[in-house]
Amino acid sequence: MKAIVTVMLKDGVLDPQGKAIGHALHVQGFGEVQEVRAGRVIELDIDARDREAAAARVDEMARKLLANQVIESFKVEIV
């Protein structure tokens, strides 16, 4: 089974990487870009009894390791 974990900075947390990308896009002539937020995506191949079991375990993985919950939020998708 394949799971996709998307980790983004929480709203209100400074995003220097997003700012830098936004600035670079403007310099390259993409003035229509307003705000940019950068995050991480982690694709996992996982053995699991069913989708619910997979989602629960990946959620646990995200809480314990993949996301820093002080400044990040995450989303788990089982595909």
Next chain:
Amino acid sequence: MKAIVTVMLKDGVLDPQGKAIGHALHVQGFGEVQEVRAGRVIELDIDARDREAAAARVDEMARKLLANQVIESFKVEIV
């Protein structure tokens, strides 16, 4: 309009970050994890006439700046 660009390493390209995450998950007791691939996600707020125009411009942004097409592939979603 909001666009989401997901950038992943191409198949066959060594993914040390993914390997490190996989190893860490195993150490934490998540033995059911097989393979892990790590990538980047970039969310953009963009002014555009319509969805097609937005997709075309974001595709151009990805080719020019957001993805290193030698080793990375990307996917653009307009949400």
